Structure formats: structure tokens, C-alpha cells
Amino acid sequence: RLRSMRTPTAMIVGLVLCPCGLLLTLTGTLAPSWRKVSLVPNQPMDLVWEQGIWDICRERQSTHDRLCGQADELGYFEEVPVRVAQGLMPSSLVITLLGLVVAALGVRCWQEEPRHMLAGVAGLVLLLSGLMSLVPASWYTHELWALPAVPGSTLVVGYSLVLSYLGSCLEILGGLALSLSFHHCCKER
Numbered sequence: 001r002l003r004s005m006r007t008p009t010a011m012i013v014g015l016v017l018c019p020c021g022l023l024l025t026l027t028g029t030l031a032p033s034w035r036k037v038s039l040v041p042n043q044p045m046d047l048v049w050e051q052g053i054w055d056i057c058r059e060r061q062s063t064h065d066r067l068c069g070q071a072d073e074l075g076y077f078e079e080v081p082v083r084v085a086q087g088l089m090p091s092s093l094v095i096t097l098l099g100l101v102v103a104a105l106g107v108r109c110w111q112e113e114p115r116h117m118l119a120g121v122a123g124l125v126l127l128l129s130g131l132m133s134l135v136p137a138s139w140y141t142h143e144l145w146a147l148p149a150v151p152g153s154t155l156v157v158g159y160s161l162v163l164s165y166l167g168s169c170l171e172i173l174g175g176l177a178l179s180l181s182f183h184h185c186c187k188e189r
Helices: 009-030 080-106 116-142 159-179 181-188
Strands: 035-038 047-051 056-060 065-068 154-157
Touching: 009 080, 009 116, 009 159, 080 116, 080 159, 116 159, 116 181, 159 181
Parallel strands: none
Antiparallel strands: 035 047, 035 154, 047 056, 056 065
């Protein structure tokens, strides 16, 4: 019987979704817009504060003048959800890179047969990294309106938080797809 030279679909799906998730999570981690604060009392109407996990920026929307590195006068960076995000998001990125390296070794690119066990382990690692970035994004969203802000201002979800969610979900789905490789290991035995 001739062996199939095709890479299993689940592996291809995992190798497409996980790097996309990595890029989205990286952007969400670095960009300073997890939360937007607007309509701040005693401030110009077009002033928007963008708060991320590393930086606070203020922008005048009429002139697009943006100034980052603003002082944290309300203790925003001392809040537990922000501190947890500062720890888990970079850790998730490192584990995602590790998982992608293991996945590249397990999936057939330069060899005749894929290493199903290695690809499955990579899937579990990538699943873990997706969960590690989903936890802070979910917790931050839950506490969005409880985090310190000027009373009377309007709070909305920023694009970085949305990108972090999407990236986490793609990593989880990609990790699950690669984890299906364990099925081949069981079938061979």
C-alpha cells in the first residue's frame, strides 16, 4: 500500500490559524488601546484617552494630535487585571512561538511522514498559549467599567482588546486542530 504524501488538513489548519493568532495577540499586547475613555468632564469634547496594558495615550480627534506616555494619575496600572495582563500576554506570546517551533518540527515539510505525536504536543502547547491570552482579555473586559477612570466619562472597548480576543481564539482553534494529530498516533498503535 502506498503512503499518502499529503499533509493532513488538521495540521494545515493549525499551521495557518496559530501564526495569525500570534500576530493578532502581539498587536493587541503592544498597542495602547484596550480601553478608550472619552467625553471626560472639564476636557475638550474631542479628547480621547486610550489605555493599554503598557501605555496611556491621549488624542485630540479633530487634529489627530496624539501624545503617549501619559502619567497614570488614577492608579490604572496598579489594578490587578492590568498587572495580570502584563504578565500573561507576553508569556503567552513566548509559549506560542515555542509551540510553533515544535509544530514545524512535527508537521511534514521536509520529510516523508509527519510526526503525529510531536504535532499533537505542539497543539496542546498552542492551546495553552491561547488560553493564557484569553484569560487576561476576558478578565479585563469583565472589569472594564470598574477600572479607575474620571467620573462621568464614557468608557468603551478598544481595538487592542478585540485583537487579543481574536488572536486567542485563533490560537485555541489552531491548537485543537493540531491536537487531532494524536488520533493518528492511536490509530497506528
